[in-house]
Amino acid sequence: MMRFFTALTLAACLPLGLQAQDNDPASRPDAGASLRGDDPDLRANRGLSSRPGSIVVLRGLDKVTARTRDFEIPIGESVEFGALTITAQYCRKRPPEETPETYAFLQVVDRRTDGFGVDIAGEMVYSGWMFASRPAQNPLEHAIYDVWVLDCRP
Template sequence: MARGAIAAPFAALALLSACKGEPAPEPQETGVPEAIAQTGGKAVIPVAGKDDYGTPLKERVATLGLLNKRNNLSQDVVMKPGETRRVGNVVLKLASCERTLPWEAPADEGAFVQVFVQDRATAQEKLGWHKIFSGWLFKNSPALNVVQHPVYDVWVKKCAMNFPGEEAGPADAASAKSAAKASGTASARPAASPSASATPAAPAAPEEDVVEEANAPD
């Protein structure tokens, strides 16, 4: 049977659902691909030093935004340092998150993230996992580092942590509680915040988890 004859019923069902006004399906999370898991599926957590200040790294909670430009669907991904999360054909690995001290200006929040995407360079190639980004992303200074990909975008929305003398607010408590499970709430991506006049210095990058790209050319 021809491929078009097989796809026709599914196309008709999709068109019928659109006519009825049913909402589009939300993105679903799946397991971390074996190609990445076998070569270091967990992000490396930097070793805490004597001068580290505030909430211990392993207890911090980062909220990342993930946008699919094809369908304009974005969602929040809540993670702790050392976690690896897959959403469709995107894998996010969080190594660390930070925010400026209460008395520092301008205030900012950031996270060290690795992003992998399953795609192919040409129609003849097989699908493979490729690392498209590895570095710090900043909430209030997005221009300092950008995830460059034609389909997906990733940005930092929050790093939940506290410093001595600060009390954990309801928002931080809610973020910590939801970090144990996947977050897939669809939402519209807010407009990018303008860069501050005085950009903060980027924290020292933690030791990256070395991951070889699957099916990447020599």
């Protein structure tokens, strides 16, 4: 009697779909397919929604003089800002219908002189990604200068 009562209680607690097990594989949903449908990299006919840019727009701050300067750098080229040489390697901007984000891969070299005005080998002070929406996440850590991403243009 106890065994019958336990089986009856267990059957009453299970959802209706789990009470009757169907052993036909064609009738069961493929869990892997539903998980793969959530993976943005595996969606069929779905590429990246943004395109790489050709010009990075940056803003630089000289902390000594408290002056800012906006400048544009074509991808693969460099610009000098104070004692820094900033090279833009890549940038991308999401389209307006998605969560806004602009990011760029930058390399920054602090130029050095020997005291007589002759340039010597500079020091790489930054090489990495900067994000326009989170400038403090991967900042350029320099005593005199701050640099951050504003935009990426085609």
